[in-house]
Amino acid sequence: MSDGMDRFIGVVAWLVGVAAVVLTVFFLALPAAPVAAHTALEASSPKAGGKIGVAPAQLVLKFTEPIMNTGSRVEVQDPDGRTYQAGPARIAGDQLTQSLAPLGPAGQYQVRIRVVAADGHPLITGMRFTLTKPGPAAGGAKADDRPIALAPVYSTSGSVNNAPTWAPWLGGAFAVVLMSGAVLFGRRATRGLD
Numbered sequence: 193m194s195d196g197m198d199r200f201i202g203v204v205a206w207l208v209g210v211a212a213v214v215l216t217v218f219f220l221a222l223p224a225a226p227v228a229a230h231t232a233l234e235a236s237s238p239k240a241g242g243k244i245g246v247a248p249a250q251l252v253l254k255f256t257e258p259i260m261n262t263g264s265r266v267e268v269q270d271p272d273g274r275t276y277q278a279g280p281a282r283i284a285g286d287q288l289t290q291s292l293a294p295l296g297p298a299g300q301y302q303v304r305i306r307v308v309a310a311d312g313h314p315l316i317t318g319m320r321f322t323l324t325k326p327g328p329a330a331g332g333a334k335a336d337d338r339p340i341a342l343a344p345v346y347s348t349s350g351s352v353n354n355a356p357t358w359a360p361w362l363g364g365a366f367a368v369v370l371m372s373g374a375v376l377f378g379r380r381a382t383r384g385l386d
Contacts, residue, residue, distance in 0.1 A: 209375060216367035231257035231286070231309040233317050239343035240319035247295035247327035249335040251303065253288045254342050255315075263308035266290040271299035294335055295327030319345070 235254040238244050251268060261283050268276045268290070278291040288307065295301070303319045328335050 212370045231255045233345045235342035235344045237342045238321040240345045243322045246336045251290040255286045258310040260308040265306045267304040269302045294329040296329040
């Protein structure tokens with residue numbers, strides 16, 4: 193190779209290294225922006241993980257963002273696998289209300305939830321609550337149809353960020369590999385120029 197070509201390859205390798213450093217600093221210094229358009233379960237009635245003595249007549253779920261009327265599905269399942277949702281869910285803004293058939297035996301009820309955020313992204317989540325006394329379908333007390341206050345599912349600190357915790361580590365590893373490759377390429381391309 194000629195000296196001009198070697199020098200050109202050395203300059204290109206140096207530019208690739210500088211670009212790698214600049215991109216790495218940019219992406220690592222960029223604050224993790226909250227996923228503002230995505231939604232998460234914010235509150236529920238009955239309370240997620242809670243224990244109740246009287247079966248509810250409905251399940252109410254509040255989300256962090258508005259949800260769409262299409263694509264939503266709620267399934268409430270008793271300890272024996274029977275389901276108790278009655279009719280389609282009603283949605284108003286960020287709140288979903290699912291009427292329930294009279295609940296059965298005491299025990300843990302699993303709620304499977306699928307909603308679609310206003311931006312079109314689906315959310316598939318779930319929760320559980322425990323019925324401590326049999327419901328109306330198992331000879332227990334009549335279902336409680338009074339509105340119950342929503343209980344927070346988690347503490348909201350102003351934003352929801354459901355980005356995986358390993359993402360910055362993956363980005364850092366990629367940057368290290370890219371910079372190492374640039375340095376090795378630059379050293380190989382400029383070998384013998386001294």
